[in-house]
Amino acid sequence: MHVRVHRVWSRQIPFRVDIAGIIEIMGSSLYSRLDTPIRELIQNSYDAILRRRARDLQFRGRIDIHQDAAAGTLTFTDDGVGLTAEEAEQYLGTLGIGMTGILKGRRSTAVKSTIVGDGEGLVGQFGIGLFSAFMLADFLKVESRSEDSDEGVCWEAGPGTEIRLSSSDRTQFGTSVTLHLKPQFRMWCESLESLEGAIREFADFLPVPIHVNDRPARVNVINAPWFEATPEPESLELALADYFNEAPLDVIPIRMEHPLTIAGALYISPQRTPGFADESTVAVTVRRMVISRRVRDLLPAWGSFFRGILELEDGTPVASREDLVRDDNFRALRRTLEEHLYQHLEDLADQPGSRLESIVTWHRYHFAGAALSEVRLRFLLRRVYRFQTSKGPLLLDEILQQSAADPLYENDLESVVWYNADRRQERYLDELFSRITVPCVHAVRSFEESLLAEMLVDEDGGVELRQATPSARNFNRIVLGMTDPEDLAAGWQDYFSSTDARVMIASLASGPPVVAFLNDRYELARTFEELRREGDIPTGFQRLIDAHFRQAPTGRNEVVLNRTHRLVQNALRSGVSSPLASVLRVLVMNALTAAGAVRSAGAAAVQAEDLDWIADALRGPGA
Incomplete structure (x- = not known):
């Protein structure tokens, strides 16, 4: 009998990385937009300028972008701190080791000490931005000259794994990055409109002038009222209206240092949101570079009518810098912004003539639906939300004051609130309730019946909500006599x-x-029955309808x-x-x-x- 003996073995092997494949992934799969390389290269230039400013407080800096349609190239030039030959070799050709990331703490103190300056105010951190250029180009050339070096350096890379490093006769301090564009992306060196659009999309607020093709006028606006410490209200409102192409119903300037650093402005949009399909979104900049114009989840879900732009120094961009990481800082920012928005709306409710009442009337549908799950929002709405009643529009407290329970029949209650959820019966019930002092609330608009019920639950006892129908307790005696x-x-x-x-x-x-x-449930059931007889209801939906009415008979x-x-x-x-x-x-x-x-x-x-x-x-x- 032959017995097989299994040999026990082990060995260590290194990771094998396809460098060309990684560059392809970093350049074409990490980012979702074709204009991302424009942002990344501007950001690298901006960080270099900030590092030079740290050495020289009088230095301002400038970024130039040049199109050469004949050569098929796009060149980004800055007069920032520049690179030495050693820095170019160590940082430009190594994925994941960016100088900015080192300065911001992503490497050891020993490594950080070899670089002049710190990470304060810098945007980048991952050491991968340069490689985004391979989305558009098949060859990159970087020429740089550092203040700490007597000569320039030239760094060149193509689609393969080899990088060529050589001396350069560059005399000016700073860096130039030239993209030799792929044929399908030549529009970036041919279309001025496309290039300027990408610059404004991402870098409109960078505090460094950006010029294209040596034109004297800068492309980016740099300054905006929402970044000012104390913006003039009218200027802020006009700037928001111009930037977002709509007139704000209300503007909420935000500037705080604690517990988190937030600057900018939010506003209430005049656009009514159908249902709750639209989410609350906001434009976000980190150190004045636009991360995204539609960051989700940062504003409270109950406020999808809020829009605006925020500078979030404490926000952490994802690797592609197209969004923010949902980390502890993000959640803290969300809580802080929600508190600020609540406080602003509550302050508005205290003002005479209540501007908030007009805003709530405009966004009535959304406020009513959102308040069903937000206790604080319900307490805010009871101060400004007017229900239609047989006695005219009334706030909840006014309804309660006029709905005192009749002690002859309701000695166990303080108030009885009558309501109607059927628009067809408004006029008829108005006539019935005109004979008594108690109002009938017409909760006929979306979510109002549930909102009224939730508001009365918040009263914590002593109040009962009843539908205005003869089967309701004491309706016959009190309302009909x-x-x-x-x-x-x-x-x-x-x-x-x-x-x-x-x-x-x-x-x-x-x-x-x-x-x-x-x-109303009986009428609804009859409508569904007629549709069923005509064969207009799918079988699966019919089963849901049947189950619903079995659980709650219609009467x-x-x-x-x-x-x-x-x-x-x-x-x-x-x-x-x-x-x-x-x-x-x-x-x-x-x-x-x-x-x-x-x-x-x-x-x-x-x-x-x-x-x-x-x-x-x-x-x-x-x-």
């Missing part, structure tokens, strides 16, 4: 079956012979006959075969229709017969 309600006799119930409503009789203090109330529309009215008295006395019975049934159907009920084909046919019968009775025998 109704006494002795009871169901009709069986014969009359059958007679009114075509109305699809529950018909009762009661004594009303005053009013018409018939009063009708809709059950029916309700009709009350006023037994104190002579017509009702005479009709009931005459019986279901009399013309007055037909008159009463027509009145019931008309009351339901006036309240907003949908009349079925069967009900319409019965009403036509009733009208014929009434016409014959009025014509009299032999007519």
Whole structure:
């Protein structure tokens, strides 16, 4: 029998890296935009200028970009600190070891000590920005001269793994980076408009002038009111309107040093957001370089109508510098901004004439929906959000003041708030509630019914919300002045079956012979049933509808006959075969229709017969 013996072994092997492949990844896969290399190379120039400023406080610096359509090149030149031959060899050709990153603490103290200056105010940190140029170019040439060197240095790299380093006769301090563009990206050396657009997109606010093709006028604006320590309000508003192409409803300047450093301005957009599809976004700069114009999650979810631009010194860019890292700093920035926004809105609510009330009215839909899950926002809205009621627009506290519970019937409550969620019944209920001092809240707009309920829950007891319908506790007594309600006799119930409503009789203090109330869930169920019969509802959706109504039965529309009215008295006395019975049934159907009920084909046919019968009775025998 042969026994196999497994040999135990181990060995250490080095990582093998395809340098050309890594350069391709860094240059074409890390970034999502073709204009990213423009930003990266401007950023490198800016950092070099800042390092020279650290040596010479009088130095200002300048960045020049030159297009050469004939040669197919794009050249970035700065008069910053420059590179020595040793620095060019060590940092330009090594992925992940950028000088700025070292100065900002991403390498040991010993390594950092070999570089003059510090990382204060610098933007870059990853040592990969230069390689983004390979998105657009197949060959790079860097020429530089450092203040600490007697000669310049030339660094050249193509798509392979070899880098050529040589001396240069450059006499000016600073650096030039020349991109030999790929044929498909020649627009960057041919189109001035495209190049200037990319500069403004990312570097509009860098405090260094950027010039193109030796033109005397700089491309970037540099200064903006929102970066000023104490901006003039009107100038700030006009600048935001110009930059974002819309007129702010309100402007919120922000400048703080603690607990985090934030500068800039937010504003409330006039654009109404449909639903909650739109997220709150803001433009963000880090040391004046634009990271993104649509950073998400930084502003609170309840405020998607906020827009603006913020300088976030404490923000941490991702490696591609197209967004911010969602780290502890980001979460702290979010909390700080949310507190600032709440404080601003609460201060607005205290002002006479409340500008906030106008803003809330404009963005009513969004405020109402967002407040359902935000307690602090609900307490803010109760000061400025006006519900439509039978007594006109009222704040919640005004509603509560006018909704004191009747001690004869509600000795366990302080307030009873009546509401209506069906727009079709507004006018009818306004008429009913006009006879009493208590208002009916028309919570007919999106989220208002839920918002009203949540606001009353915040009252912490003593308040009850009731729908304005006869089946609600004490509605008949308090609102209708109704006494002795009871169901009709069986014969009359059958007679009114075509109305699809529950018909009762009661004594009303005053009013018409018939009063009708809709059950909105019943009407909704009827609509879905008609769609089902016509085959317009997908099977899966129908199952969801059926499950919903099984869990919460719909009930029916309700009709009350006023037994104190002579017509009702005479009709009931005459019986279901009399013309007055037909008159009463027509009145019931008309009351339901006036309240907003949908009349079925069967009900319409019965009403036509009733009208014929009434016409014959009025014509009299032999007519």
